[in-house]
Amino acid sequence: MRYDCVIIGGGIAGLQAAIQLGRYRHHVLVIDAGVGRSTLCRSYHNLLGYPDGVSGEHLRTVGRKQAEGLGVQFVLGKV
Numbered sequence: 199m200r201y202d203c204v205i206i207g208g209g210i211a212g213l214q215a216a217i218q219l220g221r222y223r224h225h226v227l228v229i230d231a232g233v234g235r236s237t238l239c240r241s242y243h244n245l246l247g248y249p250d251g252v253s254g255e256h257l258r259t260v261g262r263k264q265a266e267g268l269g270v271q272f273v274l275g276k277v
């Protein structure tokens with residue numbers, strides 16, 4: 199499989215990039231080691247749409263689901 203873009207890291211930044219690229223129909227692979235700041239943060243504050251805070255795990259889960267819905271593929275691993 200050839201990809202247009204390989205993103206290293208499936209945290210907030212990597213997921214947002216994957217969603218953006220997937221939305222424009224690029225073939226995208228995310229390689230993620232699985233642990234980062236967004237797995238540590240239990241409650242993000244001052245985030246649009248979440249006035250009471252939201253956990254990093256939740257953001258990662260829904261972000262990955264959104265990206266997968268756009269055809270983005272994920273691999274667990276460290277580059």
Ligand SMILES: Cc1cc2nc3c(=O)[nH]c(=O)nc-3n(C[C@H](O)[C@H](O)[C@H](O)COP(=O)(O)OP(=O)(O)OC[C@H]3O[C@@H](n4cnc5c(N)ncnc54)[C@H](O)[C@@H]3O)c2cc1C
Binds near residue numbers: 230231233242243275
């Ligand atoms: C306790 C805590 C509380 C916080 N509270 C807030 C807050 O309230 N509001 C706010 O805006 N921000 C907060 N932050 C900061 C926020 O978590 C980070 O700004 C955000 O997670 C950065 O996103 P990121 O995708 O760059 O990094 P991360 O979320 O750290 O994700 C990076 C991902 O890349 C993966 N990775 C790294 N290197 C490799 C490699 N070589 N190969 C494969 N995968 C790799 C990691 O496993 C990880 O999954 C908090 C952080 C912490 C730790």
